Amino acid sequence: MKVRKHILTVLIYILLSVWAIMVIFPFYWMLLTSVKSYGSYNSEYVPEFFTLAPTFENFAEAFTAVNLAQYFLNTFIFTVITTAVMLIVIVPAAFAFSRLDFRGKNIVFTLFLALMMIPNELVIITNFQTITDMGLRNTFSGLILPSVTSVFYIYLLKENFEQIPDELYKAAKVDGTSDMKYLLKVMIPICKPTIITIVILKVIECWNSYVWPRLITDDEAYFLVSNGIQEIRENGFGRENIPAMMAAVVVISLPLIVLFIIFRKKIMEGVSRGGTKG
Amino acid sequence: MKIKLEHLTKRFPNRTKNKPDVIAVNDFNIEIPDGKLVGLLGPSGCGKSTALNLISGLETPSEGKIFFDDDDVTDIPPELRGVGLVFQSYALYPHLTVLQNITFPLENLKGNKKLSKEQMRSKAEEAAKLVQIDGLLERKPSELSGGQQQRVAIARALVKRPRVLLLDEPLSNLDARLRLHTREEIRRIQRETGITTVFVTHDQEEAMSISDVIVVMKDGVIQQVDKPQTVYDDPTNLFVAKFLGTPAINVFVGSVKKGRLFIGDDDVLPINGVDDRKVYVGVRPEGFIPDDNGGLKCKLRGVEVMGRDTSIISHHYAFEGESIRAIVSSEDAPDRDSGDIRFSLKPGKVYIFDKETEERIYPASGK
Amino acid sequence: MKKNSFKAWLYLLPAIIFLGVFMLYPLIDVFVYSFEEGYNSASQTYFGTGTYNYEYVLHDPYFMQALRNTFILVIITVPLSTGFALLISLALNSIKKLRMAFQTIYFLPYVTNTLAVGLVFMILFKKTAYSDGLVNILINMFGGESVDFIDGPYWAKMFVLCFYTIWIVLPFKVLILTSALASVSDTYYKAARIDGTSRWRMFTKITLPMISPMIFYLVITGFIGAFKAYSDSVALFGTDLNAAGMNTIVGYIYDMLYGDSGGYPSYASAAAIILFVIVLTITVINLMISKKKVHY
Numbered sequence: 005m006k007v008r009k010h011i012l013t014v015l016i017y018i019l020l021s022v023w024a025i026m027v028i029f030p031f032y033w034m035l036l037t038s039v040k041s042y043g044s045y046n047s048e049y050v051p052e053f054f055t056l057a058p059t060f061e062n063f064a065e066a067f068t069a070v071n072l073a074q075y076f077l078n079t080f081i082f083t084v085i086t087t088a089v090m091l092i093v094i095v096p097a098a099f100a101f102s103r104l105d106f107r108g109k110n111i112v113f114t115l116f117l118a119l120m121m122i123p124n125e126l127v128i129i130t131n132f133q134t135i136t137d138m139g140l141r142n143t144f145s146g147l148i149l150p151s152v153t154s155v156f157y158i159y160l161l162k163e164n165f166e167q168i169p170d171e172l173y174k175a176a177k178v179d180g181t182s183d184m185k186y187l188l189k190v191m192i193p194i195c196k197p198t199i200i201t202i203v204i205l206k207v208i209e210c211w212n213s214y215v216w217p218r219l220i221t222d223d224e225a226y227f228l229v230s231n232g233i234q235e236i237r238e239n240g241f242g243r244e245n246i247p248a249m250m251a252a253v254v255v256i257s258l259p260l261i262v263l264f265i266i267f268r269k270k271i272m273e274g275v276s277r278g279g280t281k282g
Numbered sequence: 283m284k285i286k287l288e289h290l291t292k293r294f295p296n297r298t299k300n301k302p303d304v305i306a307v308n309d310f311n312i313e314i315p316d317g318k319l320v321g322l323l324g325p326s327g328c329g330k331s332t333a334l335n336l337i338s339g340l341e342t343p344s345e346g347k348i349f350f351d352d353d354d355v356t357d358i359p360p361e362l363r364g365v366g367l368v369f370q371s372y373a374l375y376p377h378l379t380v381l382q383n384i385t386f387p388l389e390n391l392k393g394n395k396k397l398s399k400e401q402m403r404s405k406a407e408e409a410a411k412l413v414q415i416d417g418l419l420e421r422k423p424s425e426l427s428g429g430q431q432q433r434v435a436i437a438r439a440l441v442k443r444p445r446v447l448l449l450d451e452p453l454s455n456l457d458a459r460l461r462l463h464t465r466e467e468i469r470r471i472q473r474e475t476g477i478t479t480v481f482v483t484h485d486q487e488e489a490m491s492i493s494d495v496i497v498v499m500k501d502g503v504i505q506q507v508d509k510p511q512t513v514y515d516d517p518t519n520l521f522v523a524k525f526l527g528t529p530a531i532n533v534f535v536g537s538v539k540k541g542r543l544f545i546g547d548d549d550v551l552p553i554n555g556v557d558d559r560k561v562y563v564g565v566r567p568e569g570f571i572p573d574d575n576g577g578l579k580c581k582l583r584g585v586e587v588m589g590r591d592t593s594i595i596s597h598h599y600a601f602e603g604e605s606i607r608a609i610v611s612s613e614d615a616p617d618r619d620s621g622d623i624r625f626s627l628k629p630g631k632v633y634i635f636d637k638e639t640e641e642r643i644y645p646a647s648g649k
Numbered sequence: 650m651k652k653n654s655f656k657a658w659l660y661l662l663p664a665i666i667f668l669g670v671f672m673l674y675p676l677i678d679v680f681v682y683s684f685e686e687g688y689n690s691a692s693q694t695y696f697g698t699g700t701y702n703y704e705y706v707l708h709d710p711y712f713m714q715a716l717r718n719t720f721i722l723v724i725i726t727v728p729l730s731t732g733f734a735l736l737i738s739l740a741l742n743s744i745k746k747l748r749m750a751f752q753t754i755y756f757l758p759y760v761t762n763t764l765a766v767g768l769v770f771m772i773l774f775k776k777t778a779y780s781d782g783l784v785n786i787l788i789n790m791f792g793g794e795s796v797d798f799i800d801g802p803y804w805a806k807m808f809v810l811c812f813y814t815i816w817i818v819l820p821f822k823v824l825i826l827t828s829a830l831a832s833v834s835d836t837y838y839k840a841a842r843i844d845g846t847s848r849w850r851m852f853t854k855i856t857l858p859m860i861s862p863m864i865f866y867l868v869i870t871g872f873i874g875a876f877k878a879y880s881d882s883v884a885l886f887g888t889d890l891n892a893a894g895m896n897t898i899v900g901y902i903y904d905m906l907y908g909d910s911g912g913y914p915s916y917a918s919a920a921a922i923i924l925f926v927i928v929l930t931i932t933v934i935n936l937m938i939s940k941k942k943v944h945y
Contacts, residue, residue: 016740020747023737024754026816030769031757033783037772049780097664106657116664119672125877125899126925129682129917130675132906153667171373174340179387179442180361183656189386193377212762214880215899219907230764230880237768238887246772253765264760272756275821276828 034257038062038250045247062251071224072252075232082217082228083210086148087203094158094202099187101158102165103173120155124215132219142223151216157202160277164198165191201274204267211260229256283350283445283478285314285337290346292332292502306332308502310346314480314495319472321493321510322482325525329502330482334448337480338365350445361390363446366439366477370451372431374423374438381406381419384438391442409437412471429460436471447472449481453488465492486526490514498522520640523564523633529593529609531633533602536563543634546600550577550627553634556644560637562602569631570594570608572616576626580606584619587612596623682918695915702919711891712920715901718882721807722814722897723875730815731867734822739852741823742830752827759820767813767884774798774809774885799885806886806895814881818874822867829863830856865939869932876928879903898924 037045039058045051066072100106101113131150140146168191176186192199214230221227227235236252264271290310293303306329314320322330335341337348339360347356355363374383384406388397397405410416413433423431432452439447452468453461469492472479483489489496490510498505498513498521506518517523523531536545537560543551545563570578572594580596583605592615594608608625616623634644683702685695706712737755741748758766773783776797780786785795796802798809837855846854857864879899882890890896891904898920904910905917 013744016743017747020737020740020744020751024751027754027757030766030773031761033773034766034769050786051780051783093663093667096660100657100660104657104660106654109657112661112665116668119668122672122676123873123877123925123928125902125921126679127672127675129902129906129914129921130678131671133678133914134670134675149667150671153664153671155668155672158664169371169373171369171371172375174335174338175367175369175373175438176386177340178338178360178365178367180390181386182390185390190375190377194375196377208760212764214764214883215903219903230762233762233764233768234883234888237771249768250772253768256765257761260760260762261757264757268753268756271760272752272824275759276824 031257034250034253037247038254040247042245042247062247063255065245065248066252066255069248070232070236070252071227072232072236072255074225075227075229076255078226079211079228081144082147082151083207085144086151086210087206089148089152090154090157090206091199091203093152094154094161095187095192095199097158098161098165099183099191101162103183103187103191116155116158120159128216128219131216135220140220142221142226144226146220147217147226147228151210151213154206157206160202161195161198164195168194197270200267201270201277204263204271205274207263208260208271232256284316285446285478285480286349287312287333287337288347288349290333290336290348291344292329292336292341293344305329305502307336307343310504312497312504312507314478316478317476318494319469319479319481319492321489321496322480322499323486323489323496323525324484324499326484328499330484330499331450332502333499334367334450334480334482337446338367338448339363340367364442364444366442366444366447368432368435368439368447368449368452370454372423372435372455374431374434376423378422379419380410380415380421380423380426380434383423383434384409384419384441387438387442405441406437409441410434412440412474413437413467428456429464432456432464433467436468440471440475440477444477447475447477447479449479451482451484453483453485461488468492487528490526498525500525517633517642519642520562520564520635523635523642527566529567529607531564531566532606532608534563534565534598534600535602535637536561536600536634538634543632545578546598548577548579548598548600551629551632553644555646556634561643562635562637562640564633564635565627566631567593567607567609569628570606570610570625571628572608572610572614572623573626574624576624578625578627580623580625582616582618582620582623585615587615594623679918679921682915683922685915687915702915703923706916706919706923709916711896711904712898712901714891714894715896715898718807718895719876719878719897722811722878723872725807725811726814726818726875727868727871729811730818730822731864731871733815734819734826734867735864737819737823738826738830739856741827752824755823756820758817759824763817763880764884767881770809770813770816771799771885776801800893803894806893809885810882810895813885814875814878817881818871822871825863825867826860829860833859862939865935869935869939872931872935873928876924876931898927 036053036055039060039062040052040055041057041059041061044055044057101109101116128150135141135146135150138146140149172190173186176190181189212230213228214234217226217228217231218234221231224235233252233256236249287310290307291305292307293305296302296304308329310333322333324330332341336343339355339358343356347354349355350363375386378386381403385402388402388405391397407416407419410419413436415430415433415437418426418430418434423434426434432455436449436452449468453464456464465488468479468481481493490513493510495507496510496513497507500521506513506522508516513522514526517526520533524533534545536543536550537558538544538553538556539558541553541556542549543553543561543563550563578598580598582594582596584595586593586595590612591609592612594606594610594615596606596608598606632644633642635641636643684698684700686697686699686701687695741751744751774785775782776785776795776799781789781795782798784798789795796805798805833856837859838851841851841855877899878897882895882897882900886893886895889909890900891910896904902917902920902924905913905920
């Protein structure tokens with residue numbers, strides 16, 4: 005009985021380790037390849053699993069041969085502005101739904117919830133036309149505007165706002181606090197954890213977004229990292245400079261991985277909460 | 283500051299459709315004298331918190347008027363009324379320190395009332411000193427005990443020097459020992475500041491112990507407004523009699539016939555000035571005297587010794603409820619705990635209420 | 650009250666504008682587009698209304714290929730990833746040491762750029778003049794023949810796509826199932842152990858029913874997600890998916906809209922609505938089954 009239990013435990017650890025290797029291996033491989041020199045990479049018919057002569061020439065190549073820095077900067081600008089505008093849009097909306105009483109509140113909120121079910125693919129066609137008609141292709145506005153709204157985050161924040169006891173609002177009212185001040189000084193600080201979660205999720209979403217940027221930009225000056233990677237793959241470096249390609253991939257992946265390592269708990273918590281309620 | 287409520291009424295639409303409105307506060311008329319501590323007492327859902335919210339201005343009345351001294355404040359928003367409010371849950375801002383919590387109301391002052399940082403701090407320290415939390419100013423609410431949080435809430439309410447202090451069930455979230463202590467504190471602070479104070483509670487003992495005046499409420503209607511002892515000794519109706527006093531008053535179904543009071547068929551007391559009719563008879567626990575010749579014949583169920591006093595638990599077929607509780611001094615207690623027991627009643631501890639209206643008919647109102 | 654109402658609308662205004670312009674209006678518009686025949690995006694004119702766009706799309710061999718690819722992808726990846734996620738979560742839940750480390754590692758793919766990591770997968774699977782690629786070398790070690798997974802036979806390409814898709818979706822599913830498993834109160838297991846319940850019975854009679862809502866949730870969202878597969882395919886096979894024979898429905902929509910074969914928003918709209926109808930139908934069926942099967 006005891007032996008059987010031990011065998012089971014060992015099997016469980018083996019299973020978990022195998023999958024862990026499967027997950028980590030691509031990351032290891034990209035890191036490894038990115039520090040192999042072009043020559044040594046191409047001379048290995050059977051690739052080495054380790055290199056004793058790491059080189060950073062590929063990173064230099066990645067930043068000089070293609071506009072990686074430009075893609076990076078674009079993505080950074082896109083992510084920051086989109087996230088900021090999103091906050092400006094969703095915080096007041098969540099506040100109105102959670103704290104204020106007005107006619108038609110329930111109808112509007114139900115409508116909002118219904119919009120949560122609409123897949124992006126349905127609306128992206130018209131958005132493409134709209135942005136094109138507005139002459140906003142290959143601009144940051146064109147990239148950002150349709151990416152701002154997120155009904156789900158309004159919903160998440162509203163739920164959180166509603167958990168703040170009524171008494172706090174009443175206490176503030178008696179002291180003559182305006183709604184705006186109450187929102188800024190009380191609600192937002194109290195709900196900071198949720199807001200941070202939303203920001204992180206949005207940043208991940210922005211950093212990885214591919215479809216919309218691909219539709220709306222064909223000028224390299226406005227490429228985001230995802231499009232940049234695709235561009236690199238198809239036209240950059242000559243198709244065969246795999247180490248340089250991997251160096252670019254490492255550079256692109258790094259910010260989010262660092263973010264994940266810092267905010268590991270918050271991100272996992274946020275995704276699982278977002279997941280179960282969405 | 284004197285508070286006067288005139289025909290104050292608050293209706294809420296019923297949650298179930300097509301039902302009449304809920305009247306939380308029904309035609310209030312009271313005058314709260316300057317500098318007094320008034321307890322608004324009633325069971326939960328009787329509208330006492332709504333009444334408090336009306337005074338604070340958080341809710342607007344459906345009808346009636348509210349005066350602070352001679353100013354009509356009915357349509358004045360809460361922040362301009364000069365009220366301080368303390369909640370049952372304290373409602374401290376969890377992300378702010380004690381000091382920041384206390385200065386929060388001051389930061390809202392505008393125009394020529396605006397204060398400098400130093401002025402705010404000194405005012406906050408003064409308020410903190412008053413409630414004896416001046417050593418805790420840099421802590422967050424989560425690092426304080428319930429009693430300390432309560433003090434912070436009171437300090438926050440007092441820092442603006444309000445004309446009226448309103449306390450909504452301020453002691454309910456504290457444990458029994460702290461509750462005793464804190465209510466003495468509230469009394470002390472109120473005396474020191476002299477601010478007219480209204481506090482809401484469902485605990486009659488709490489209300490009795492610290493109020494100058496008690497307002498007893500039921501279903502949105504004021505039942506009685508009096509000094510604590512008067513409310514206890516001189517209840518206007520069966521509800522008030524039942525609500526005040528621990529252990530509660532014992533209520534029997536009885537009748538008055540030809541100048542005699544009957545409980546069931548037991549002839550218990552002579553009664554003057556009451557017409558023959560069906561009545562409720564209320565007897566305070568201390569109104570029973572074990573007496574082998576007494577008129578009230580009960581079944582003994584048990585005896586609880588409490589040191590100085592003894593509770594006699596018994597039952598009578600005309601009793602409204604589970605068991606009669608009589609409190610007698612220990613030497614008068616029976617030395618058995620079953621069988622029949624007879625009581626005679628102290629006339630001053632017996633109240634008679636009309637069976638229909640439940641108004642008190644005996645003793646006739648002293649006023 | 651009236652003043653308050655006005656203020657509330659003011660707070661809502663930005664959200665309403667954004668949602669109106671970029672969600673509500675496009676939603677209506679896409680239906681309009683899908684029935685406008687011969688729409689020309691340059692001149693914004695069309696010469697009739699009808700179901701021609703739908704007929705065209707449904708007769709387009711590229712669309713049929715995309716449809717077939719998507720269905721295969723859905724049928725393979727949804728059950729496999731859910732089952733595998735359940736297995737991993739159960740394993741995770743039964744250990745104490747290293748649990749957090751494993752959880753963290755498993756979550757990594759969630760935060761990585763699909764396109765970027767797809768490139769790594771491509772290299773691992775691709776057969777080039779210099780090297781057969783790591784995967785093929787492994788296959789050779791076990792005595793198998795090299796296959797080009799990226800430019801080779803259909804089944805090989807489909808295998809890589811499914812594998813990559815599972816790799817990408819697993820973090821989310823493992824996370825959700827692990828927290829679902831952790832939320833099943835220990836008292837149930839203790840009670841069951843006192844009654845001498847076997848491990849298997851505990852799993853089928855306690856664990857599974859308790860987490861069944863989450864499993865169904867994952868199945869439903871898994872279906873929806875897999876039907877919308879696109880960027881994984883692009884990551885592996887490049888943007889010209891029709892040529893690679895690995896296009897998906899969403900890929901077809903975008904190709905119709907834009908790119909070398911683009912400029913046909915009406916066809917794209919029709920395809921998008923067909924996709925929407927498919928997803929909606931499957932979701933409704935899923936919900937009906939889950940109503941019957943979910944135990945509480």
